[in-house]
Amino acid sequence: MDAVVGTTFLLPCFYTCTISSVNSTLVEWFRITDEREERIYQYVNRESSGWPLQATWVGDVSKCDASIIISDIQTHDSGRYCCEVTVFPQNIQDIGYLQLNVHQRTELAIVTPEAKEATVGSTALLSCSYTCTITGINHTLVEWFRTIDGHDEKVYKITHRKRSLRPLQVTWVGNDSTCDASITISNIQTHDAGRYRCEVTIYRYDKPSMQDIGYLQLNVHNEPEPTDATPTPTSTPAPVPSPVAGIVLGVILVIALLVIVAGVVWYCRRRRLRLCQTREPAASVEETHELNQNGQDGGARSGQGALAEQGDEPNNEGERETSI
CATH class of the missing domain: 2.60.40.10 (Immunoglobulins)
Incomplete structure (x- = not known):
């Protein structure tokens, strides 16, 4: 190695x-x-x-x-x-x-992050950049490998603008003009985790070729990591009433209750007063009638005065009948 x-x-x-x-x-x-x-x-x-x-x-x-x-x-x-x-x-x-x-x-130096965290089903960017100060470049070869059980599995290769990759999963996002050799892996699964290697070889017209290597550890998780999680829209929670609104509503309910109670009390007292006014004349007539039958206080009154009083009050059948 x-x-x-x-x-x-x-x-x-x-x-x-x-x-x-x-x-x-x-x-x-x-x-x-x-x-x-x-x-x-x-x-x-x-x-x-x-x-x-x-x-x-x-x-x-x-x-x-x-x-x-x-x-x-x-x-x-x-x-x-x-x-x-x-x-x-x-x-x-x-x-x-x-x-x-x-x-x-040598003049060529590769820079890669030490590790990359990804979530199952997401798209992971494997970054790889190299020195851009080299002159006399004929062409550049970029190769990506993954080490499995001590063996290298080629993941991606690009040379002379020809690409070789795992179908529909690896995408070249690099750029020769900016010395970027990055790739992305879509629909990441747990079996994609491992140690990746980015190799860049630069071939020059009149000088020996140069090569450098960068390593990156890809970790794939079943649960989203906080740093890579993408916020998703959530339903807007219902507005919570403020304490002031609750107090005002409570005061209104208490006032309404007091008004209802006062109305009931007023109605009961009015009804009771009417019943009392209706019963008082009837009680007076009955009392006078009983006294006359028993002969009590009959002599204390003049006949005409007594008859006048009796004639003033109507009975249940209309005007009271009087006899002399």
Whole structure:
């Protein structure tokens, strides 16, 4: 594998996932120098150790991935590397080797983001740009790869304005004039996640060709991420009455209730007064009649006065009949 000084480089390592009842996994990385092995990284039981600020674990033992990345790689990092994986309690071990060649940085330099987050079903932009100060360019070759189980799958290729890609999924959005080699992947699915590599090779008329590589980790989630979520229109909630409006409505209801109660009381009192006025004359007549029958107070009154009083009040049948 070829790398450029100062870049971050992926050292891939994958192993068999068909072993059952594995309790723990030990991953060790070594660099072979002068026939001696120098341990550069170790991962066991979710704990890792390695070069300070240089080697980083990017593997996942649940997917049988034991890969690491080396940041700020230098020429002295060139050499033969060894990846050893041991599973327990079976105590089964296997070893893989790769040769890393680190080259000095040339005029060509690629810039890619370290990672990209995407949601299932969305369209993801894989950004890749390169140096635009190179002169004497004949043509440019851009290739995109995805690393799967230690093997490179070509995702996209463009050279001499000819393109090759996965049908209806990968779209070229780059521009040679602006040194942009970006692509988009539409209808992203979880199986599209992985480590992507952007390779740019520039061919010149009278000088050797130049190449540089950039890496990008694509993570695909089932649920939308807050940073990538696109706001969707929602129904407008019904307006909530203000406290002042509630107070005013309450006061109006209380006043209306008081008016109704006052009206009922007034009507009852009026009806009662009318009944009392109707009953009082009848009671007076009955009282006078009883007194005359019993002979009480009859002599105290003059006959004409008594008859006049009796004649003043009508009976139920019209005018009271009087006799002398």
